[in-house]
Amino acid sequence: MLFARKWYVLVLLILLGACGSNLSPSGDDKREPVDPGTVGPGVGQIAPDFSVSDIDGNTVSKASAMSAKKGIVLYFTMWCPTCDAHMSHMLDNIIPSFPEVGFYAVDYVSSSVSGARSAAAASGFIGTPFTILADTDQTMLDDYDATMGTTVVIDSDGIIRMNEDYKDGARLKDVLSGLP
């Protein structure tokens, strides 16, 4: 059984060698302070400009989205089960309480406006309060340091108030409630 014991030792060494932060997760707050006057994706920074098409072919920019709104929410979706659950939760529990806020779902996986429209239709989000944006070249994805489920809140001054995973929506609700 020498072979077996060697095999076990080898596997254990592999496991130990692979030890990452997941094996001993940290709860320390390691966020670095951001410079409020700069443009970037961090909370407190000036939100990067964007100009993309929505699924109806209209060009939407940061300025036009902010027009006459207390703020906007950008939700980054790849039309997956998690995204679907988040967006449905937002429709039922968040959006009705904040009529002065614009809600945008950013499709970053479709290569065309028509593709984004088809995806939104297949997932049942056509005709909802969401405006679907087609980020066909992933510019918004990169500029906002986003991924699936990232939720960004921009206030009427163009400052980012939140940039994190949607989770249960409680944080989004708090941030939107605090908008001036």
Place this chain on the structure above:
Amino acid sequence: MNIVKKLLYSLICAALITGAALSAPTSAYAGSCCGGGSPANLLVPKYARAVADISFDYEKYDGFWDQDGKHIPDLQGSDLRQYRVNMGFAYRFSNRFQASLIVPYVWNKNTYSGLSSHSSGLGDSTLSLWYEALEDLSTWRIKTAKDMVPSVNIGPSLLIPLGISPYDDAEGSFDVCGRGFYRIDGNVLIEKTIQPWNLSLLFSYGKYIERPVNREYGTYKEPYDKVLGDRISTTISLSYAYYIGSGGDTLTGSVSYAYLHEENAKIDGSEMESSGFMKKSIGGSVVYSGTDSDWSFRGAWSHTIKRDGWGESFPSTDIFTLGVRYAIR
């Protein structure tokens, strides 16, 4: 409570659950990004001291179920795949006790019409301990009720979050190879063989261990505590062994049905609506083993029914497996 105390607490809880209910887990699914993965019931047969196993999985994603159970097709132009090599080893310590370890290596390949991504890394791994509570002593002759006693194996298993998770150093969701949480399962495996038939039931109940989170996809965030919901997994399978010629080689065909359910996750104690999921799947396998049974080769297919009601908040996939197993005497 720190992570070590939580781990010990969960181990104790799992042991109690196991002892009380004669149940224990083996997650029927090692943790890949979406919960699919390698079979964890790697058991050493009576005549051997150890078993080495290697298998290759190809998982093809094809749509998903939303939180209401409605099946949604994948986007046009998308092609989502995961490949896994599962390395397993099981060792018998005594007549009734054995342990196993399964470590997957994962390749993700995701193509959308406007984006493609490749990533790879270790997946979440499973360490299991099994105790043979009952032995099936009569597989050839059934004359009395006693001959109907099945084999019963019970034991805990630990899911080790070796894979890159959303809370690790991942750049985006496409890099994820694991879920980022320890999980303790209580498993029970009941099998009865009446040659050439075999019926087996694998039941697992798992509890994740709450952990602190201070970053999402590589970016540090305001810290919070998160725990995934309790998980129930059940697989029932029926097999038929066909003896080839007079040499004793066997070809065993199986069909199975699996049910997987995970409750909603919690963040700082608050439940995250629609974060749980459910999946039902069917499967089939063919195993060839030689006369001495030291070597066996298998092919398997796990299939989800892409209809409403067969899942909730979960991707529908097909998993094709090729594997080889060697029993060390």
